[in-house]
Amino acid sequence: MFWYNSQMELKEKIDIIDKKANIVNRKLIAFLAIAGGTWLYGINADKNVFIMVVSSAVFCVAISGITFSLIKLGELQNDLKELLKHE
DSSP, X not given: XXXXXXXXXXXXXXXXXXXXXXXXXXXXXXXXXXXXXXXXXXXXOSSOHHHHHHHHHHHHHHHHHHHHHHHHHHHHHHHHHHHHHTO
């Protein structure tokens, strides 16, 4: 009975990590799309300095989001490795 409960707890923890990873992946895709769009829009705004500055700022925010998302994915991967190591 203890083995069954332990396996269920492990499966629940893995499911939680999977759900968190899916959320982070969705955020990562959104940030990548924003970064790509603002990059292209900023390059094409040769004459308008204001648009260039705003798109550069948005690009920097998107890059920060990408960086934090990748760090979070690495942490979730380490958590999963730890769970599987203690199995």
